[in-house]
Amino acid sequence: MGAPNLIPSNLDWVTARAECSVVHVFKEIEQGVIADVEKAQSFVLPTEPIKFSIAKGASNRFTVVRVDDPISAISHSVYFVCKRGEIQVYEDAANGEELRMKATLTLTDDGHCKLKVGDEELYQWQFRRRALENLFFGIPR
Numbered sequence: 001m002g003a004p005n006l007i008p009s010n011l012d013w014v015t016a017r018a019e020c021s022v023v024h025v026f027k028e029i030e031q032g033v034i035a036d037v038e039k040a041q042s043f044v045l046p047t048e049p050i051k052f053s054i055a056k057g058a059s060n061r062f063t064v065v066r067v068d069d070p071i072s073a074i075s076h077s078v079y080f081v082c083k084r085g086e087i088q089v090y091e092d093a094a095n096g097e098e099l100r101m102k103a104t105l106t107l108t109d110d111g112h113c114k115l116k117v118g119d120e121e122l123y124q125w126q127f128r129r130r131a132l133e134n135l136f137f138g139i140p141r
Helices: 013-019 022-042 124-137
Strands: 051-056 061-069 074-083 086-093 096-107 113-117 120-122
Touching (some): 013 096, 022 051, 022 074, 022 086, 022 124, 061 124, 074 124, 086 124, 120 124
Antiparallel strands (some): 051 061, 061 074, 074 086, 086 096, 096 113, 113 120
16 A cells, blocks of 8 residues: 655645646646556557557547458547547547547646546546546446
8 A cells, every 4th residue: 555645735836736737637648548558559469459559639639440351341449539628538439429528628636647537637647547447447338
């Protein structure tokens, strides 16, 4: 167990809040997702056809793709989009993309920049896990 999260007695909260911007955090999430995709792919057995990849769209969008069968082109995707002051996550659905999660940012009283999803405050890894866990480890529909 790590050290307890202590509230700093003196924090440059203005700088911390300025760095807690949607655009900045979106770029950090993208870098984290790239590492997550590489790690997930490393756990796929060489005999399995599953391939994970990232497709970069505009600067405010990227997609994580899971191809289960390259011959029949069966695939599933999760889309990350930065717009309107939010980070949004969409998933493939029968009628196109379906919104699964959206987050705004907050600087917590203990000085951490966290993603706010509903009433919950999440670290970036928790947000990425919620967005990608089913794609990486779920059973295809």
